[in-house]
Amino acid sequence: xxxxxxxxxxxxxxxxxxxxxxxxxxxxxxxxxxxxxxxxxxxxxxxxxxxxxxxxxxxxxxxxxxxxxxxxxxxxxxxxxxxxxxxxxxxxxxxxxxxxxxxxxxxxxxxxxxxxxxxxxxxxxxxxxxxxxxxxxxxxxxxxxxxxxxxxxxxxxxxxxxxxxxxxxxxxxxxxxxxxxxxxxxxxxxxxxxxxxxxxxxxxxxxxxxxxxxxxxxxxxxxxxxxxxxxxxxxxxxxxxxxxxxxxxxxxxxxxxxxxxxxxxxxxxxxxxxxxxxxxxxxxxxxxxxxxxxxxxxxxxxxxxxxxxxxxxxxxxxxxxxxxxxxxxxxxxxxxxx
Amino acid sequence: xxxxxxxxxxxxxxxxxxxxxxxxxxxxxxxxxxxxxxxxxxxxxxxxxxxxxxxxxxxxxxxxxxxxxxxxxxxxxxxxxxxxxxxxxxxxxxxxxxxxxxxxxxxxxxxxxxxxxxxxxxxxxxxxxxxxxxxxxxxxxxxxxxxxxxxxxxxxxxxxxxxxxxxxxxxxxxxxxxxxxxxxxxxxxxxxxxxxxxxxxxxxxxxxxxxxxxxxxxxxxxxxxxxxxxx
Numbered sequence: 001x002x003x004x005x006x007x008x009x010x011x012x013x014x015x016x017x018x019x020x021x022x023x024x025x026x027x028x029x030x031x032x033x034x035x036x037x038x039x040x041x042x043x044x045x046x047x048x049x050x051x052x053x054x055x056x057x058x059x060x061x062x063x064x065x066x067x068x069x070x071x072x073x074x075x076x077x078x079x080x081x082x083x084x085x086x087x088x089x090x091x092x093x094x095x096x097x098x099x100x101x102x103x104x105x106x107x108x109x110x111x112x113x114x115x116x117x118x119x120x121x122x123x124x125x126x127x128x129x130x131x132x133x134x135x136x137x138x139x140x141x142x143x144x145x146x147x148x149x150x151x152x153x154x155x156x157x158x159x160x161x162x163x164x165x166x167x168x169x170x171x172x173x174x175x176x177x178x179x180x181x182x183x184x185x186x187x188x189x190x191x192x193x194x195x196x197x198x199x200x201x202x203x204x205x206x207x208x209x210x211x212x213x214x215x216x217x218x219x220x221x222x223x224x225x226x227x228x229x230x231x232x233x234x235x236x237x238x239x240x241x242x243x244x245x246x247x248x249x250x251x252x253x254x255x256x257x258x259x260x261x262x263x264x265x266x267x268x269x270x271x272x273x274x275x276x277x278x279x280x281x282x283x284x285x286x287x288x289x290x291x292x293x294x295x296x297x298x299x300x301x302x303x304x305x306x307x308x309x310x311x312x313x314x315x316x317x318x319x320x321x322x323x324x325x326x327x328x329x330x331x332x333x334x335x336x337x338x
Numbered sequence: 339x340x341x342x343x344x345x346x347x348x349x350x351x352x353x354x355x356x357x358x359x360x361x362x363x364x365x366x367x368x369x370x371x372x373x374x375x376x377x378x379x380x381x382x383x384x385x386x387x388x389x390x391x392x393x394x395x396x397x398x399x400x401x402x403x404x405x406x407x408x409x410x411x412x413x414x415x416x417x418x419x420x421x422x423x424x425x426x427x428x429x430x431x432x433x434x435x436x437x438x439x440x441x442x443x444x445x446x447x448x449x450x451x452x453x454x455x456x457x458x459x460x461x462x463x464x465x466x467x468x469x470x471x472x473x474x475x476x477x478x479x480x481x482x483x484x485x486x487x488x489x490x491x492x493x494x495x496x497x498x499x500x501x502x503x504x505x506x507x508x509x510x511x512x513x514x515x516x517x518x519x520x521x522x523x524x525x526x527x528x529x530x531x532x533x534x535x536x537x538x539x540x541x542x543x544x545x546x547x548x549x550x551x552x553x554x555x556x557x558x559x560x561x562x563x564x565x566x567x568x569x
Contacts (some may be wrong), residue, residue, distance in 0.1 A: 026508060028464045028465040028466045028467075029465075029466050030508075031464075031499065031508035031509050032466055032467070032468045032471060032509065035494060035497045035498055035499035035508040035509065036497040036498050038498075038508050039497070039498030039499075039508070055506045055507075056506060057504070057505050057506040057507075057510050057512070057513060058512075058513060058516050060459075060463040060464070060512055060516055060517075060519075060520060061459055061463060061464045061465045063459065063465065064465070065455065065465035065466060066455035066456070066459060066465050068408045069451045069455055070427060070430040070431065070434070070448065070451075071448065071451050071452040071455040071456060071532070071536075072455070072456070072459075072524075072529045072532065073431065073527060073528040073529060073532060074349075074350060074351065074427075074431075075527040075528060076523060076524060076527040076528060076529040078527075079523045079526075079527050080520065080523055083519060083523070105410070113350055113354060116354070117350060117353070120350060127523070127526055127527055130522075130526055131519060131522035131523045131525075131526055132519045132522070132523070181409040181410060181411060182409075182410065185409070185410050185411055185413060185414040186410045186413050186414075186421075188414070195414045219411075220370065221370045221407065221409040221411060223370065223407070224407065224409075225370070225371070225407025225408070225409065226407060226408055227404070227407075227447065227451055228371075228407045230451055230454060230455075231447045231450060231451060231558070231559055232475060232559050232560050233447075233559070233560055233561055233562040234444075234447070234562075235478065236374070236567075237370075237371065237374050237375070237407065239478075240373075240374050241370050241374070244373075270478050270479055270480055271478070273478070273480045274478050308496075311497045311498075313482075314482060314486065314493070314497065315482065316479075316480035316481070316482045316483075336485065337496075338489055338492035338493065338495075338496055
């Protein structure tokens with residue numbers, strides 16, 4: 001497809017993302033695996049860009065992982081979600097932003113189902129009052145946290161100390177972007193760029209100086225599969241899907257991977273470790289894996305944060321090859337210092 | 339029209355996910371699970387759409403409905419905007435409601451999944467919680483997770499989390515009144531009943547298999563005996 005054609009399709013799926021004033025909710029998986037990414041998100045938005053992102057300790061899981069493991073009924077997850085939205089209203093917000101892609105997909109599905117079946121919305125409203133004595137509300141705008149960083153990508157570029165450029169060759173770093181399935185595959189019009197040409201991460205990569213890699217299995221699932229990972233004997237499913245992606249991207253020689261989903265960076269990182277242990281195969285240069293990052297980690301790196309303040313020591317595949325290429329200084333001795 | 343089909347159509351995911359399947363097989367072509375498992379979402383949707391109760395009952399007791407990873411790639415590609423993934427969720431829901439899930443090896447895994455997820459949600463307010471995500475159960479999480487597990491307080495403090503602390507932040511202790519809200523939501527919306535149903539049928543099956551609850555949990559979490567994979 002010619003480039004202008006892609007631009008036309010992307011323009012059909014652009015979101016009008018509000019600039020400020022959000023109620024922020026965390027991700028179950030990310031706060032365990034990438035807690036510094038959530039910290040960095042709030043630091044960039046609040047302290048570097050001066051925006052209003054409010055968080056309350058009273059919000060909980062949305063129940064999304066349990067729902068997609070089929071362990072709780074749809075009505076349960078919808079009522080938990082209604083409670084989250086009610087808290088947003090209680091604290092005076094209309095824009096809702098979640099750190100999790102599973103949540104984003106489930107919130108979108110829930111709002112669409114309520115729109116289509118008003119009697120169900122009425123039942124959830126009743127459930128909410130019976131259980132929590134909270135007033136039912138729906139967000140005026142629902143965003144995923146990667147939408148926000150996409151929205152601010154040029155503001156971040158304006159404050160950047162580094163670019164995604166290989167200082168040895170002067171060429172842009174070659175970046176694989178991996179979008180969580182539930183971001184745009186279910187409701188493409190709710191995502192930046194739709195399901196075919198999601199632009200939410202590609203836009204960040206371009207704004208920060210990198211080059212986006214296209215490869216055959218670019219849109220294939222990382223293989224999380226919910227029950228296919230949480231049950232030990234099913235994990236071959238998860239590993240096989242990640243393996244398929246890496247075999248597909250290998251000839252394109254990526255320098256790094258950037259993701260917007262809670263599970264994807266974990267699976268793309270840890271299954272590389274497992275493949276290396278099982279098969280002795282590595283996909284990066286010099287026997288190293290391909291470093292995998294969250295979008296906040298990459299934003300933090302270009303803005304000059306200390307890599308260990310970004311939590312990069314919590315990854316199995318070390319980020320050092322990318323830091324060396326960009327020229328970001330780091331203290332190897334401080335990596336695991338507590 | 340069969341009773342099981344009628345029951346399925348009460349599920350909003352069938353209302354949303356099954357319009358008129360033309361049996362083109364695009365869902366199967368795109369499906370990550372169909373490549374890995376002996377799995378064909380096209381056939382499953384066709385069986386449901388046949389409204390044949392005997393066929394649907396066989397499906398509810400089968401291994402095949404548990405192979406889907408719910409990535410929903412099928413919804414993106416379906417030319418008629420069906421969502422086989424949502425149809426699967428409705429089938430799983432009914433399979434658990436009727437106790438049929440215990441008839442298949444993959445279905446029996448719902449015992450462990452329900453225990454893990456429900457205990458995390460009701461005790462901590464999260465689906466996943468670092469202190470219950472054990473390295474011994476997740477060796478693929480790598481030596482770095484073993485390091486995190488062995489230095490949990492320090493690692494999370496270093497990375498800006500608020501592990502088990504008061505106030506906002508990652509991994510905060512969710513206040514008791516909010517956990518009480520979750521419990522009441524579970525009670526009134528069918529999640530508590532779901533847990534009881536899963537436990538009742540699972541313990542019957544454990545007894546049939548001559549296992550204690552602990553042995554049964556380990557068995558469904560760790561073991562696989564049947565041939566599930568594609569050639």
